[in-house]
Amino acid sequence: MSATSMERGPGVVMHVRCPDRLPEETYRQVLEQLRELSPVVQALPPTGALVDLRGALRYHGATASHLGEILRLRTVSRYGVDVRVGIGPTITVAATASAQVRHPGGVLAIEAVDVADWLALLMVEELHGIGPRQAATLRHYGVDRVGLLAALPAATVQRLLGRAGRTAVDRARSIDPRTVTPRRLPASVSVRHRFPHDVLDGAVARSALLGLVVQLGAELRRRGQVARALTLTLTFAGGPAWEKTRRLAEPSGHEDDLRQLTYQSGVRVGSELVSVRWRTAFQHVGDLCSGRPSDV
Numbered sequence: 001m002s003a004t005s006m007e008r009g010p011g012v013v014m015h016v017r018c019p020d021r022l023p024e025e026t027y028r029q030v031l032e033q034l035r036e037l038s039p040v041v042q043a044l045p046p047t048g049a050l051v052d053l054r055g056a057l058r059y060h061g062a063t064a065s066h067l068g069e070i071l072r073l074r075t076v077s078r079y080g081v082d083v084r085v086g087i088g089p090t091i092t093v094a095a096t097a098s099a100q101v102r103h104p105g106g107v108l109a110i111e112a113v114d115v116a117d118w119l120a121l122l123m124v125e126e127l128h129g130i131g132p133r134q135a136a137t138l139r140h141y142g143v144d145r146v147g148l149l150a151a152l153p154a155a156t157v158q159r160l161l162g163r164a165g166r167t168a169v170d171r172a173r174s175i176d177p178r179t180v181t182p183r184r185l186p187a188s189v190s191v192r193h194r195f196p197h198d199v200l201d202g203a204v205a206r207s208a209l210l211g212l213v214v215q216l217g218a219e220l221r222r223r224g225q226v227a228r229a230l231t232l233t234l235t236f237a238g239g240p241a242w243e244k245t246r247r248l249a250e251p252s253g254h255e256d257d258l259r260q261l262t263y264q265s266g267v268r269v270g271s272e273l274v275s276v277r278w279r280t281a282f283q284h285v286g287d288l289c290s291g292r293p294s295d296v
Contacts (some may be wrong), residue, residue, distance in 0.1 A: 004094060004203050006044035009101055011052075011054065011089045011090060011179075012049070012052070012054050012057060012087065013050060013052060013053065013087065013088060013090060013091050013093075013094040014034075014050070014051040014053050014064065014067070014068060014085060014087050014094060015048070015051075015086045015087075015088075015091070015097070016030070016034065016050075016051065016071070016083050016084070016085055016098065017047065017048055017083060017084040017085075017087070017095035017098045018030055018047040018048070018050060018081060018083055019047065019083075019104070022047050024046075024081050024188065026081060027045070027046065027047060028185055030075055030079070030081065031043055031184070032048070033071060033074050034049055034051050034071065037051065037056050037070070038051050038053055038056035038212075039182070040180050040182050041182060041183075041184075042180050042181050042182060042183045043183050044185060045171075045185055045212070045237065049162050049181065049204060051179045052096070052180040053067060053087070053103065059088070063109075064087045064088065064109050065109040066109055067148040068087060069107055069175055070293060071085060072107065075092075076105075078186075083104060083132070084098050084102075084103040084104075085098060085103050085105075085106070085107040086099070086101065086107075086109075087107070087108070087109035088112075088115065088175070089110075090174055090176035090178075090179070091128075091172055091176055091178050091179075092128050092171045092176040093115055093119070093176070094109055095128035095129075096119070096122070096127055096128040097109070097110050099126065099127070099128065100122075101289075116174065119146045119147070119150070119172065119174060120144065121145065121146075123135075123144060123145060124143060124145065124146055124149055126140050127146050127168075127172060129167070129168070129169075129171050130168060134168065137160055137161060138157075138161075142243070146172045147172075148173035149168065149172040150169065151239060152169065153169075154166045155168045155201050157169045157183050185213065187225070189220065189225075191212045191216050192212075193208045193211060194211055195208070196232040206293065209232075209262055209263070210259065211260045212262070213255055213259045216258060217254070217255040217258055220253035221253060225253065226251040226252050227248060227251065227258065228247060228248060228250060229248065230246055230248070230258065230262060230263065231243060231244070232245075
């Protein structure tokens with residue numbers, strides 16, 4: 001569908017989906033490409049983003065679809081990464097559209113005048129914001145299409161889905177008051193430990209974890225920052241990886257807090273080492289914020 005008439009609509013939102021497991025540095029580069037199109041960019045880690053295109057359409061003198069294709073051309077040529085782009089008058093429509101784009105990438109723009117007809121034909125589970133359990137409940141009562149959901153009274157759906165019912169009906173009717181809120185990807189710091197050979201000893205693995213905590217705490221102090229979350233990544237012999245992210249109760253750069261959260265994240269490490277060989281690395285990543293914890 002063309003996006004020509006979308007310039008006159010109340011909103012023009014772009015939702016971008018990068019490939020799964022995209023390296024963080026590449027994801028940051030894609031976000032910078034989005035900011036070259038519009039200053040209003042909201043990062044949706046680990047691989048998504050929202051862009052408000054209303055001002056960008058006038059500035060670039062282009063349609064929303066054309067800006068989406070420009071984005072794809074730049075990310076593919078510069079980083080070897082294709083993206084799936086959905087464009088619509090609301091966040092819900094744009095995110096639903098991007099999910100309809102086939103891999104590895106493409107652009108789907110839905111004009112405001114076409115939204116109702118386009119949404120009506122989708123299965124309920126394809127509507128952004130509808131989870132598997134909600135979709136199963138709706139299907140149980142014969143509501144398998146978004147159009148059927150939109151036609152139901154909000155009170156009826158609320159009885160079926162609870163508080164989320166009213167929101168589900170609104171989104172099925174393309175009612176979504178949310179706006180794109182500029183938000184950059186939080187800064188992060190990572191430390192890594194590589195084993196020179198396969199490790200079977202749990203004590204050795206735990207010692208490596210402790211060493212990473214000390215390194216991470218020292219780096220945070222050097223930067224004058226604190227961590228809000230920690231991601232522990234383990235790479236097994238043979239290739240597969242295991243990853244766990246936990247948020248701190250409050251931002252902190254103290255080693256004791258980091259150590260406690262690390263051991264909670266890696267609680268299975270010791271027991272699994274009995275039967276699993278570890279290769280390469282522990283990687284420890286902290287999502288950062290500057291200043292005092294109370295400033296966050």
